[in-house]
Amino acid sequence: MQAPLRVALVHEWLVNHAGSEKVVEEILKIYPQADLFSVVDFLKPHERGFLQGKVAKTTFVQRLPGAEKRFRHYLPLMPLAMEQHDLSGYDLVLSSSHAVAKGVLTGPDQLHVCYIHSPIRYAWDMQHQYLKESGMASGVKGTVAKLLLHYMRLWDARTAAGVDQFLANSAFIGRRVRKVYRRDAEVIHPPVDVERFALRTDKEDFYLTASRMVPYKRMPMIVEAFSRMPDKKLVVIGDGPEMDKVRAVAGPNVSVLGFLGDAALVDHMQRAKAFVFAAEEDFGITPVEAQACGTPVIAFGRGGSLETVRGRGHPAQRTGVFFTEQTPEAVIAAVEAFEALPVPIRPETCRAHAEQFAPALFRQRFQAAVERAWARFHAEQDPEHLPVLSDVHTPALSPEPPPMLPYPVLTPMSIPVPGSRPRPGAVARSPVAMAEPVAAVVEASARVEPAPMPPSPSPSMSSPAPTPMPAPAPPAMSPSVSDAPRPDPVFERPFELPAADARPRSSPGAPAVLRPLGEIIRTMRPLSDGDIAHILVVQRRMKLRFGEAAVALDLVTQADVLWALSQQFNYPYSLDGNGLRGADLVVAVEPYSPQAEAFRDLRSRIMANDAAQGRQPLAVVSPDAGDGRTYVAANLAVTFSQLGERTVLVDGNLRDPGIHKLFGLKERASLSDLLNGRRPAKPFDRSADLPGLFIMQVGAPPPNPLELLQQPMFGILLRELQREFDRVIVDTPPARHTADARVIAATCRQTVLVGRHGKTEAQTMNLLVDRLRRTQATIAGVVLNDH
Missing domain, CATH: 3.40.50.2000 (Glycogen Phosphorylase B;)
Structure with a gap:
């Protein structure tokens, strides 16, 4: 799959530098080679700085009488005008649309990504408001306007089919896109200077x-x-x-x-x-x-x-x-x-x-979304690409189904979506047998919506016994990951590991100090002595707990009380977020949610595997970008740190690192420096709310990631981390197109696979499992992610 060579950028009209034009400005910074198209372009030469001096290719509307001042009066002609742009020579078409830009014509081999500011407001749900405010709710003009808007709606709905990927500027517009076009749109907020x-x-x-x-x-x-x-x-x-x-x-x-x-x-x-x-x-x-x-x-x-x-x-x-x-x-x-x-x-x-x-974040998110769409689009063009099966647990119904996945018995688990009830009996599916004796699948939903704060009971789970199979002969190692012993180089530790007293819990045998709940709450909320006395009076009279009385008086929230209890019992999580991406770090921000409970269940299964096979660094691997691999690795690391284990989360994705973004950390070089033999000034980052969790970033992506990972230094580094930490978890790049993930998995010796529920193909997962079995990695289990 090649990168897009020629890019076309389409915008409705260029007459000033307002909100939608600022989006065009940032897109041109990502794709400076793009050619620009619009219905009209009346910008003066000194106003073109934000367009990098480009002049758009326009339509016949540009030459109509009075168009410079009254171009909007020609709106009924704009659908026809937009369709006259010949974009047949472009690989990638990007449209910035709030009216007609998405209506350009594209072919089956061209990817069309539309950043939509809104479907045509005055033609859809806001038609009556616009007609009323413009004095055309009735009369002859009103009738003509309604007929034209009806025509615009038909054209707008039809042209939505020509867009391969919608990107909406807000969730509100995403809902409007869903209502009007029956299409999903990824939300990327516009840039603000x-x-x-x-x-x-x-x-x-x-x-x-x-x-x-x-x-x-x-x-x-x-x-x-x-x-x-x-x-x-x-x-x-x-x-x-x-x-x-x-x-x-x-x-x-x-x-x-x-x-x-x-x-x-x-x-x-x-x-x-x-x-x-x-x-x-x-x-x-x-x-x-x-x-x-x-x-x-x-x-x-x-x-x-x-x-x-x-x-x-x-x-x-x-x-x-x-x-x-x-x-x-x-x-x-x-x-x-x-x-x-x-x-x-x-x-x-x-x-x-x-x-x-900020604009930099917009560019980062927009480019990543386009690259994901590009990868999906060209995967669909691959004649060898098989259709997505309904579930990776279920083989295709054909005379020769694909071979069973050679990883532990898959035990589905029902996760209730926040705000809904669990489906009764949603657990019984046919297990898939394998040759290794560990169960390990969690269907980790991450639709993070407001959920009840009190802890919910663990989801029900049915674990049928595994069907034993003859153990296969040890497979040959992949040529890219040799099993031949190599002498370690002379090694001088290039960094200082965290001090042992940084453990979040007291050492075994130390007396537990239980701080009063009121004292903890006063550290976070400005409660006066009079407030405390009032709470105590209500507590005695109504026979409530201290926290319940404080909530009843509206002096604190239920979330405050739960956080205070977590401090009493050494269960750290983030109350205020502190830069964490709550939708992704659900265990750190919503620790009592069903999603967090699912990750705790996965943690228990991995610990059971440790008891059977010994503790090893854990690599989290998935076939493709967008499967939720980093989401699973980060949340799993948080759960181990909450258990009291000193945990280090290593960002092993040297091609597109992302762990620092989840935790709101300033990007710094660490892993890449270590693998290059340099001594980083600060090898680990930490979250103030999660004292047992240490994070090792990549820094700037190096030009030779696979070569760095195949050097002995990477294995030595993992062994050093394993000596000093209770748990080592390594995020990886997508495994489909590079060997990086397989090299990391072979070095760690233990792997959790991540698939996207409803997206990852059984054939794809079978191929990945087969490749991993040729290394020394043990597959602890599979996570089906619905994030």
Whole structure:
């Protein structure tokens, strides 16, 4: 499979440098060789810096009368115009679409990835709102407009079939794509230039709203709400059709400044007490810019604001407050709730949240998504690529089914999806027999949604006895991983290992010190002596536990109590996230969820395998990117550290390292330096919330990953880590296209395979197992991941 040689980038129209054009700017940084296409391009030469000086290839609409100022009036002609672009010479077509860009024509051998800002809003669910606000809800003009929009809907629905992969700018738009096109879309939030908005922690006593004054922004409503709160100051920045309405309802406490330049806008954002935002946006860049300044946001809790603003959850993680109705009364209530917050929103928290939308992260996520789509697309073109089976447990129903997978007895486990009930009797499937006696499959679901905080019981599990088979003769080793002994080089440890006193638990026999629950809670919540006394009174009168009484008085949350209990019993997890990607590190962030329970079950099975065959470093291997291999390795490492074992998680993916991103760590060279004979300044990183877990990063991907892994230094390093740590877990690159994972597995001697539920083929897994059996690796089991 070759990389794309020629790339086409399609955008609707190029007339200014707004939100969607900033996406085009970042895509061009990833693919500078791309040719640019649009319906019209009226940018001046001095405005083309963000396009790297490129001029788009346009359509006949560019030459129609008055198009430069009234090109939107030609919208009914744009579907036809977009189809006239000849893209037949391109391998990869990227479209940035909020109207017609996705409608370009592509062939069966061209990959079309669409970054969709929204399906055509005014043609789908927002048609009635747009017609009403433009005065065309009735009459002859209204009838004509409805007919044209009906035509646009038919064309828009048809052209969705020409897109191979949708990327949505928010989960809100992802739901709209699902509703309109019946297609799934991967969410990649658009880039926000957070560096342009510097953090300022000292705030002044005024609120700010800034936007173009068009109806859906609800600017007059915000101004009316503050006019009814004369003790609170509001500054309004912006201009547009509703300026007269804004001035009409503005009270003496409201300053309407009109349009201001960029520097003045940033200055007001930095100084404002809070930013008020009342629109239902697809994403909403302005609230993110305000948070980049350290300014909290009071936002309408619909649409993209639910993803750009943290208005719910733990108080220490919040960056704003939501209101649920677009009325002055709701805005007033939200402002009062903001001023009455028991834990004030910290500017640093707002800034940290905004940095998640930085352009560099967008480029990284976008490129990775396109590369995954490219790999899938060309795998589908491979005539030898077999169709995906419904389940890797079930052989194909054919006269000659594929051979049974030569790994331990597969014992499915039912994992309840959060917010739903477990399926009754969802355990009985036919086991697959093998020659080795260890059971090891967990179907690890990772649909992380709000789940009940109290610990749920372990999922039911049925473990049929394995069917014994004759042990096969030892297979020959793969040529790439020789079993011939090689003398170790003279070895001087190139790093200092963590001190032994870093263990998260006291040594055996040491007396346990049980801190009072109230003392632990006071370290995280500002409870006064009066609060503690009040809790104790309620505790005695109502015969409650201390934590239950504190929750009943709304002084703490149930999550606070569970975290305090975890501290009492030496069970570390992250209460506030602290940079962790909660959707991926579910064991660290949601330790009482069914998904975390599934990983604990997998941990138990691996420990049972240790008892039978001895403890070895564990390699986590999967055939393809996107199978959830890194997700499984990281969560498994967290579970062992929570057990009290000193655990080191090694990022062995020297081609595309990702462990540091999961844990929110600054990238540093470690493993690559060690394998090159250099001494890293800091070989291990640690999480403040997980004291027993140590992380060894890769650093910059080296040009010769396989050669480094095949050198004796890698095996020596693993042995040193095994001496100093209770548990060594190594993440690997995808095993289908490189030998790296097989080399790591052979060196570790113990492997867990990861497959994607509903995606990984039995034939693919059989091939991988066969390759691993030619090395010295023992397969401890298989994880079916639904993350």
